[in-house]
Amino acid sequence: MKKIVSMMLAGMLLVAGLMTGCAQSGGGGAQSTVAPAATAKVLKVGAAVVPHAEILEFIKPKLRSEGVDLQVVVMDDEAQLNPALNDKQIDANYFQHVPYLDSVSKEKGYNFTVATKVHIEPIGFYSQKIKSADEIKVGSTIAIPNNPSNEYRALVLLENKGLLKLKAGISNYQATPRDIIDNPKQLKFVEVEAPQLTRVLPDVNGAVINTNYILDAKIDPASALFRENAESPYANIVVVRQGDENRDEIKKLDKALRSPEVKQFIQDTYKGAVVPAF
Structure with missing residues (x-):
């Protein structure tokens, strides 16, 4: 009797193993387009809460499907976002416009560059x-x-x-x-x-x-x-360390931020309070 029970258990385990193997091999089902967490490249972007972080959150799924794990970093003091970029705590920041960047870069000696411009917030x-x-x-x-x-x-x-x-x-x-x-x-x-x-x-x-x-x-x-009207020169920009603008993750970030979907999101969400700059 014990021998029969042992044989039945062994058979059940064998069937379970075969089913698991089929599931892992795909079993003919649809394949996920999301990159596994272990292979996705982490991209840390510092941002102001509104609208910058909200726009970044909107493009997270798109970037994840392209192998980029976008992590949005919001700091209590936005003035710390440039020092954080300079100290390599983050890979990019998105909160400022060119005149502000120029003024702080001259003062602090930052070696930054503009990756892309995204929107205007008329003052x-x-x-x-x-x-x-x-x-x-x-x-x-x-x-x-x-x-x-x-x-x-x-x-x-x-x-x-x-x-x-x-x-x-x-x-x-x-x-x-x-x-x-x-x-x-x-x-x-x-x-x-x-x-x-x-x-x-x-x-x-x-x-x-x-x-x-x-x-x-x-x-x-x-x-x-x-x-201000939409012709304001103060477009909000993505800023990176000099040379990083050519990184694959940064290029994917730039493309996602300037997509038709983001333009529609900005227009629908902010009703003219925030204006696409592309």
Whole structure:
């Protein structure tokens, strides 16, 4: 009796082994297009929360099917994304525009290059105290970003609205209120860390704020009293260390970010608050 039971168990194990072997060989079924985790190349990209990280999350499945394991790295302080790239903690970052990159590269000596440009976030003027630009009164206090490139960008936006005039010959995308030569409404400027601008908005007459911070604070971008148009030169870019732009994973990242699917995703998701730059 024991011998019969042993033979039955052996037979069952043999059948199970054959079935497992068939399953592993594919058994004629559909083959997965996703690269095994062990063979996928890890690509770490540092990003701002909105919209950058959201766009990167959207293309993760596409890159996975092409053998790239995209890992999105979000830091509390975006100013650390360039040092992290320089120190090889990440392979690329996606949060800045060229004027900002140029200003910090000159200061820090970074040897970075632009891999591709993806989108524009039109900077805008917001207020909780007035409803139109015509209501900006003499002596109003306006908050603006305090980093060089975005400060210039904010002042140019106000200049284009006829609220001030900057001195001629500014060619390095850097200006401060000291470069204002005509201020008919005697506006007072408060220079604030860009991520804090939404928090000081209730305390000032108005503020010029980047759209990513507006989205992050759950403020409707359509509530801007005025903002840049789609022709803005401040396209947000993917940045890598010099030479890495030729890496296969980076090329796949660039192609995925500039796909028709991403363009549609940006248009459907952000309703004009974020504009494709391709």
